[in-house]
Amino acid sequence: MDKVVSLARRRGFVFPSSEIYGGLGSSYDYGHYGVLLKDNVKARWLEAMVRERDDIVALDSSIILHPKIWEASGHVAGFTDPLVDCRTCKLRFRADHLADPEHEEVRCGRKPSKRPGETPDCDLTEPRRFNLMFKTRVGAVEETGVDVFLRPETAQGIFVNFKNVAQLARRKPPFGIAQIGKAFRNEITPGNFIFRTLEFEMMELEYFVPPAESAQWHEYWVAERLAWHVRYGVREENLRARPHDADELSHYSSATSDIEYLYPMGWSELEGIANRGDFDLTQHTEASGTKLEWVDAGTGERFVPHVVEPSLGLNRAMLTFLIDAYDEEIVAERERTVLRLHPRLAPVTAAVLPLITKDAAMVEKAHALRDELRRHLSVEYDDSGQIGRRYRRQDEIGTPWALTIDEQTLSDDTVTLRDRDTLAQERIPLGGALAHLLERLAAPWSPPARAG
């Protein structure tokens, strides 16, 4: 993990937020390559969940919703962590973390120590429930403002739009509504980089099905989502689906399976797939007075669909791709760091490198190639430093292909195509470079064996 954090910082994927002001705990900003990687993860999710299908539509609801929504959903009453305070040192802890035998012990007045076996000598209060929703106030219009919340999940914005979307969908369940957007949780985080942060992006699908079919659709989505992670290069041996035990289930869920990944800190949730039953639509029907159900305009058949929800944290997905792609190896007696990212996730698809940057003819060819590729691909042009160094820089950010313009290019219009993983260098026609890359980009891909 430390190596991934260090690379992410060094190459501008992720910065601690508000750093020049001492930072704000568990908040991160995304630099250039981080934005490009994040955008690619979003695009691949949207492709698989919306663009490649006929049965799912997209939605983008507000972060600040009507406060009654969070009463109906159960979040005002139940979206809480049990917290204990120390009467002496005033530090606050999650009670369920302290109860966990694997959790590090605490000493009064200190942050949890890394050394096991230390005895906690805090004078702890009884646990109190602390709501995880950020509260703010919409208040300019009326004398008395209204307390509202920053959404802690995007799902409720989907449920309350069910009727709007169902009327337009002209389709009987099963059908789904997918959403990508920010959510906020005011929680004590264990500090595993971007694994859990105060604000984060979620990619959620609510898939509405006939009640009798919910178990089979739950199974379908567990398999489908597992396949998506593998499709984009996560190694199968680092993934597993784990059904929740009965005592782990949320109040709304009749079945939940976590897709877990083997993180440096152990197996942890990457994506959750819940069978939420009719809990949400029923709650909002009761609270709003608007019937949220499916009605067949022809036959008059009506029912409240059940909901299967695959819910993935974008930042956590990004972290997972980074960890799984991270590799080090010795090449020609020098160590290189390489991100073996799927080519369709890599922030830069192709680097264009003029070998001799003072050669005007080479630069001209390189500019022309860059401009052509750029209309279709994410391209970086790099003319600074020795060629070996430029390759290493691209390896570190996971660029699958580098195209080098050299003296031979000037005589026969071919370029060197260097492969990030195999390090193979082949000469291809300059004019065919775009088609060649597009073809390789469209081909199925699986990660090479790790060197390090």
Next chain:
Amino acid sequence: MDKVVSLARRRGFVFPSSEIYGGLGSSYDYGHYGVLLKDNVKARWLEAMVRERDDIVALDSSIILHPKIWEASGHVAGFTDPLVDCRTCKLRFRADHLADPEHEEVRCGRKPSKRPGETPDCDLTEPRRFNLMFKTRVGAVEETGVDVFLRPETAQGIFVNFKNVAQLARRKPPFGIAQIGKAFRNEITPGNFIFRTLEFEMMELEYFVPPAESAQWHEYWVAERLAWHVRYGVREENLRARPHDADELSHYSSATSDIEYLYPMGWSELEGIANRGDFDLTQHTEASGTKLEWVDAGTGERFVPHVVEPSLGLNRAMLTFLIDAYDEEIVAERERTVLRLHPRLAPVTAAVLPLITKDAAMVEKAHALRDELRRHLSVEYDDSGQIGRRYRRQDEIGTPWALTIDEQTLSDDTVTLRDRDTLAQERIPLGGALAHLLERLAAPWSPPARAG
């Protein structure tokens, strides 16, 4: 405007947010076509501002930043509206709106009336400053939480990351940092649909330049941004650049030009391009103690760059594209509504329509075409209702091309390509459809004359 609002609602571009709970003022949710259109506007901006250039990198900073940032930026003290209250009816108004002779008069106890000439009989207080930033509290970790704000602009997240990014950029100014993200303003809005909303997405560039060059770069960016709106189909006669008068300028700005659009309610700001000088970097240097300046590692030359900022609201840009594209005309004695959107903005690029949906051979061909096109384009498959009706549905959402599979397709493998604007229908080879569409998509485009 009413027609655009109605179309946007009817076809699922935009819904009033939290509608089943009575709504939340000035908040909107985006339905399927709204999300696709919005994503396209973002992609075109990012292309023009980042992907097609070597001098600008992307950033995605947090919504909740360290609160000292908003003190240094001047927002805590100065980002306010002057509000007056009526002592009788308790309604609250913007004082500067009441002072505006064009503003509708108010009557005590009523929302501003549409009828001119009504006398305000409110008993108004003196104006008070009301801060437009939403405040919340990060509070789980420590006994005493910290008050923080939801950012009212994305720019400050760029300035405080200047040093991080500049170190990685390996480039002397001019260079830029671009960001797309949500911002929040707790203001009284005049209710012009998505023109101004409580939460909205901004697309901002901070372009850092040598101080002596700031005026010329300001001019450059006004021209560049104007050209972007025209490139994506906004009619030139509906756009103008208007330099701010000295008394309109913000405290940080030495020059600002608004790109204005002729909205149904009159000329209003679409995009602002400000010359912010060194105000922001200087303020954050003083407040944080971290020097935000450019230093040449070789020569030791150093200076605080000046900043030129083109700042565009995504939702407002989307509204502008919708208004400018909206058209009605009579075709074959029937009225049709059509969105003449630029093909690269349209939510759906191509519709695939099997003429006879009970013909298994036609359906098979249509599915194959859909699946092929979908790997590269946004495609909608529609097999419901008469073909004329399906064309009208696509016209309403701005789909530039429809491909119809009919009996002739089964005999000679050609399809009918229907053009949204000219209504021309031509037969093209099924196998060449993708290449044909990609070529037309890449070609320059300008809007046809409006019919209505």
